[in-house]
Amino acid sequence: SQTIHQWPATLVQPVGSPLSLECTVEGTSNPNLYWYRQAAGRGLQLLFYSVGIGQISSEVPQNLSASRPQDRQFILSSKKLLLSDSGFYLCAVSRGSYEQYFGPGTRLTVT
Amino acid sequence: QQPVQSPQAVILREGEDAVINCSSSKALYSVHWYRQKHGEAPVFLMILLKGGEQKGHEKISASFNEKKQQSSLYLTASQLSYSGTYFCGSTSTMNRDDKIIFGKGTRLHILP
Numbered sequence: 001s002q003t004i005h006q007w008p009a010t011l012v013q014p015v016g017s018p019l020s021l022e023c024t025v026e027g028t029s030n031p032n033l034y035w036y037r038q039a040a041g042r043g044l045q046l047l048f049y050s051v052g053i054g055q056i057s058s059e060v061p062q063n064l065s066a067s068r069p070q071d072r073q074f075i076l077s078s079k080k081l082l083l084s085d086s087g088f089y090l091c092a093v094s095r096g097s098y099e100q101y102f103g104p105g106t107r108l109t110v111t
Numbered sequence: 112q113q114p115v116q117s118p119q120a121v122i123l124r125e126g127e128d129a130v131i132n133c134s135s136s137k138a139l140y141s142v143h144w145y146r147q148k149h150g151e152a153p154v155f156l157m158i159l160l161k162g163g164e165q166k167g168h169e170k171i172s173a174s175f176n177e178k179k180q181q182s183s184l185y186l187t188a189s190q191l192s193y194s195g196t197y198f199c200g201s202t203s204t205m206n207r208d209d210k211i212i213f214g215k216g217t218r219l220h221i222l223p
Contacts, residue, residue, distance in 0.1 A: 044213040051208050098141050102152040
């Protein structure tokens, strides 16, 4: 079975600072990878998804970007954080089936 | 289109039953159910596919009505551990790369 790691678990960053969140997957190859954001008490907003190395689709125009440098690594970045970027960032994985599983998440607070 | 979940919130006593509904204005191919506890990531419960069978086990099950474009999650004899926010997600095609669109969630609170 697959294991999803997200790093860091929590992060407090000032407005205007850069961001890099990492998601790595073990136990599967060539997965579909997803980044979601969940604002406090809200639903799941799909930000980016990737069906392969270097293939990134963006769902919401904003100051975030994503990259997939390796098959099982998905990175979410920003050059300058906004207060509205605060939230719970979740990486999700699906592979060969319709089921999708979430990683443990990174809680980001922008101050 | 985002599926619509109802109710938005429900409070039950331990041992009572709950039904959470998820409906879409688009034809559905798959419906996914997740439970999220406060401060944690959503946990996959089950998936229902068009033409597939009703899923679940004794206490938690779900149905999928293709004609009504609707799914329902049934929680029987609820336990304290069932508390959390339940999300349904849906896809409209059989393409395994199709994105899941999630509803806004239903908050379930079980009282002892």
